[in-house]
Amino acid sequence: MMYCIKCGVQLADSETQCPLCRTRVFHPDLPCGGGEALYPKEKYPAARRRSFWPQAMLTAIFLLPLLTVLLCDLQFNGGVTWSGYVMGALVAAYAIFVLPTWFKRYYPVIFVPCSFGAAGLYLLYINLFTGGDWFLSFALPLVGGVGILVTAVVTLMVYLPRGRFYIFGGAFMALGIFMLPVELLMDVTFSAFNFMGWSFYPMVALVLLGGLLIFLGICRPARETMERKFFL
Numbered sequence: 742m743m744y745c746i747k748c749g750v751q752l753a754d755s756e757t758q759c760p761l762c763r764t765r766v767f768h769p770d771l772p773c774g775g776g777e778a779l780y781p782k783e784k785y786p787a788a789r790r791r792s793f794w795p796q797a798m799l800t801a802i803f804l805l806p807l808l809t810v811l812l813c814d815l816q817f818n819g820g821v822t823w824s825g826y827v828m829g830a831l832v833a834a835y836a837i838f839v840l841p842t843w844f845k846r847y848y849p850v851i852f853v854p855c856s857f858g859a860a861g862l863y864l865l866y867i868n869l870f871t872g873g874d875w876f877l878s879f880a881l882p883l884v885g886g887v888g889i890l891v892t893a894v895v896t897l898m899v900y901l902p903r904g905r906f907y908i909f910g911g912a913f914m915a916l917g918i919f920m921l922p923v924e925l926l927m928d929v930t931f932s933a934f935n936f937m938g939w940s941f942y943p944m945v946a947l948v949l950l951g952g953l954l955i956f957l958g959i960c961r962p963a964r965e966t967m968e969r970k971f972f973l
Contacts, residue, residue, distance in 0.1 A: 796842050803835045825870060833863040849895040857888030879930040886919055906958030910951040917947030 743752040743766065745759040752759065756766050807828050814824035836859035841852045861884040868876035890912060897908045924940035957964040 791845065793843070796839065799839045799842075800835070803831055803839065807831050825866065829863045829866050833859045849899055850892065853892045853895050854888055857884055857891070860884055861888075875930050879926045882926055883923060886922075890915055890919070904958070906954045906964065910954030910958065913947045913951030913954065915951075917944040917951065920944045920947070 743754070743756070744750065745752055745762065745764055745766070747764040748759060748762045750759060750761050752766055758765050810824040810827045811821070814820070814822055837856040840855075841847055861881060864880045864884065865876050867873070868880065894908055894912045898905060901908065920940035920943050924937070928937075957967055
């Protein structure tokens, strides 16, 4: 009995190369025999069809409370009042957690910004329904800025996984700097330019943390020590 030295699949005595990875078969103590091959030469098992039953069940789970709150609101209030908040939250959660599972592959460049877009639309609905004026001046820049940052991190982690220290280091530093405009937007929107300076504290902490991660990415001995210590 022989096994492929590369992928470990079982080989017949008649095999001269692995039928899966095409690695040359060689064993110095066993001559190549004439037994029957274990695998067909030109036939491959048919690919299994993908089942969408889990996604359909999750869709039904989301639809049931959505229809329930809508009917209750229509019956007792004669229109869409409080049920709009619940339905909006359910639709946003479905778009973020369930909708990507309908696709064969997860594309972070597409689905991550779509998730933040769903959250932004839900906040826009709340703003319009309550007659507020905080969406354009606060919610949209905040959701958009965080969405761009998270999308960049996820995309870089997919295509450049070895640079995780640089990626997360830069992300923490960018998030720390982003705290300054967040405070400014809050003050402009809610407290009439009453700038208190609280954003400097998380900014300094995040910038230092990001700098530490970048240092670990540059300094190999320190990085290996941290990886062994914290199983990174």
